[in-house]
Amino acid sequence: MRAYNFNAGPAAIPLPVLERAQKELVNFNNTGMSVMELSHRSKDYEEVHNRANSLLRELLGIPDNYEVLFLQGGASLQFTMIPMNFLKSGQTGHFITTGSWSEKALKEAKTFGETRILASSKEDNYTHIPTNYSLNDVENGAYLHITSNNTIFGTQWKEYPQSPIPLIADMSSDILCTEIDVEKFDLIYAGAQKNLGPSGVTVVIVKKEFLETAKEDVPTILKYSTHSKNNSLYNTPPTFAIYMLSLVLEWVKEQGGVKQIQKINEEKAGYIYSAIDESNGFYKGHAEKNSRSLMNITFTLQNEELTKKFLQEAKERQFIGLAGHRSVGGCRASTYNAVPKEACEALAKFMTEFKNQNS
Template structure:
């Protein structure tokens, strides 16, 4: 079967090996005569999947014992509300670093709950760069600092993270597992699964005990991190199939050589496309400043809108999927998440060079 060159921003490409294994087990999980979707979330069969996913994530990200790993629902967008509901008291301020639409949305939701402030932003330059870490100074009454590690729409990504005296919370939906990070720099990380972790439907939350102990008590049960931590993400029926797929994805990352090997390959894939852009004499121009370029989302423009439309139309004819840029930026976007093969990036560069030559 011929596979598409899938550069969708999310839901995104999944490894073919993972899809094949899921297909093989879909109707008969471990010779049980049942699909994993049919098991009770209280069964020993599902419990083994659940615990393996937690164990593998801890191993891959080197998550210390004083952090909880939660599997929640509602996507990263629900976390925009859960974070301030749990951690923003009336006497404190929530600090936000704005680097794109999703960080804006996170702050907008927090403003409905309490006081917020923007402590750094690249909005004035249409989010073409990541703010300098020396500019990130928490408020005197800061409850936490929130940032978005990778910006899918604008193609920017944090290369380093600030070391702060207040809790640092990061939305890592689009670059988690793509590179090595120091978990100890963060009090909380959350990520929707549909980029590097699996299909849509589950959100991973990694949260430090110290932060959890200081969370608000009088909030709805389903929005309370303490409840989910106490119940091991089994307070209600979890998205069992999405967690099963997450477990397969984590197993795949381990089989690739872990995050160091994944990071090296991601660097190679991104460099291939960025080099093509940089050597095009301005035919392809990136949105992000070079020191802020994302390895996950490569955003670029062509000289005219007419050429852009022609490029996208031709790419679809050749089997490329998802190269249209987001409406707020325009142009083109190639999302090169973990599961996008190097060969797909090679094929894209070959097409880009041929298109430039012809036009």
């Protein structure tokens, strides 16, 4: 029996993807080699690389005037690359901070230039996505940065800002979970290890027009243009991670695409949020209802002793990864695309049983 994997990242990968990778592991495409052993300049690997690119474009409806890049270093490197390339002297990087990861992006930007927090929900312990901000005075801004989903606090943007300056989004934890209009953004980035595959590759989707505004005095390997001009093959890419990404994207397509994935995700999250809402206060959700995440469901119990008991009994039933982030405690169920519906149903049932036994 496979565990019910609710880890926040690295996270669940669809079982059919794992089984196909297992089947092809030692002899990919009749090459007599693993995909990990192929030259990244070979025709066999090139087909994998380009297939991942074309599938992502198809699934997200990415227009031709956007580049799709496969980079390394995770979202954390993007925190640095973005201001290094786009935060120019005399301009300001604007941020809406909604959790720890947007704080880290802001911290890195400060080392390169002027920054401004346009809005934040920090004073409310990041229980919601801010709405009390104005975009009327950001004309000289380099960009507006947001984090679309907040893994630690369990909040998610439902409507994105209509920004008059370039809009950049860290979508590491919710890319492909719902339909989005890519054209609202000038740059989207996402570490793979939640909805796209294993850790090791970072997807960047960047508008060509925005790319042309980048600074020139940037180290070669850290220029987005270096990678766009070389089809993300300037240096050796994480070939196996990109191969796994292509398999995950094929799986998403087989499920009916992002529209169908969104419907399933809403059902999955609904099971667990209902268990919280119908518990008469036994469980308390961290996020306000209008900001609730489909990907990371955060909640607390009435005391630490009860929380430890809940987590221990959950583990005994093969529910893995339910402890909240060390910075906030409590519990967290990460219901990424690859987490099956039956796992969420089973967790909701266990939560109700545990409440009835311990009320």
